[in-house]
Amino acid sequence: DGGITQSPKYLFRKEGQNVTLSCEQNLNHDAMYWYRQDPGQGLRLIYYSQIVNDFQKGDIAEGYSVSREKKESFPLTVTSAQKNPTAFYLCASSTDRGHTDTQYFGPGTRLTVL
Amino acid sequence: GIQVEQSPPDLILQEGANSTLRCNFSDSVNNLQWFHQNPWGQLINLFYIPSGTKQNGRLSATTVATERYSLLYISSSQTTDSGVYFCAVERDSNYQLIWGAGTKLIIKP
Numbered sequence: 001d002g003g004i005t006q007s008p009k010y011l012f013r014k015e016g017q018n019v020t021l022s023c024e025q026n027l028n029h030d031a032m033y034w035y036r037q038d039p040g041q042g043l044r045l046i047y048y049s050q051i052v053n054d055f056q057k058g059d060i061a062e063g064y065s066v067s068r069e070k071k072e073s074f075p076l077t078v079t080s081a082q083k084n085p086t087a088f089y090l091c092a093s094s095t096d097r098g099h100t101d102t103q104y105f106g107p108g109t110r111l112t113v114l
Numbered sequence: 115g116i117q118v119e120q121s122p123p124d125l126i127l128q129e130g131a132n133s134t135l136r137c138n139f140s141d142s143v144n145n146l147q148w149f150h151q152n153p154w155g156q157l158i159n160l161f162y163i164p165s166g167t168k169q170n171g172r173l174s175a176t177t178v179a180t181e182r183y184s185l186l187y188i189s190s191s192q193t194t195d196s197g198v199y200f201c202a203v204e205r206d207s208n209y210q211l212i213w214g215a216g217t218k219l220i221i222k223p
């Protein structure tokens with residue numbers, strides 16, 4: 001079955017630690033996205049990538065980093081510079097038609113800072 | 115930047131009822147999508163609908179781009195329809211969707 005997987009489902013981090021969230025897709029999509037969702041709110045874009053080895057900052061990129069070495073994978077690192085990282089993180093992918101096409105989402109990772 | 119407002123923020127209905135959710139946006143857009151987020155957090159794309167009307171089973175959506183709004187209709191609601199419904203728009207083909215705050219729908223058996 002084609003889809004998007006994210007791991008881990010739950011993640012606990014101590015203050016000052018970097019953590020990496022995994023996102024893998026087998027939909028053969030060129031574009032991938034990372035979003036953050038806080039309770040009772042909509043999604044906010046952290047980073048997106050249209051093609052391998054290229055990515056762009058979204059609205060809230062500070063304190064986060066990404067890489068896109070393979071088409072299937074788009075890991076997100078939450079660094080110690082992110083002041084309030086506790087949130088629900090969602091990865092998505094879509095075909096690339098020169099703009100955002102229908103987006104497909106993974107199940108998410110809930111990050112809690114202890 | 116573009117503003118996306120959804121109404122109502124909360125909606126509680128009995129099973130079998132019909133509902134209409136609204137999404138207003140403050141500027142012209144080239145892309146509008148409706149999503150459903152279930153109580154466990156999974157987001158599913160319902161419609162890609164920058165203009166016109168689409169139907170999928172008990173759900174349908176209409177976007178009137180010239181008047182800057184979109185409507186999502188749910189007929190004969192089921193408990194599995196519960197969750198949060200989001201609309202998201204893209205203005206400048208820049209791969210950035212702007213999301214509304216959502217409508218939380220609870221369907222009681």
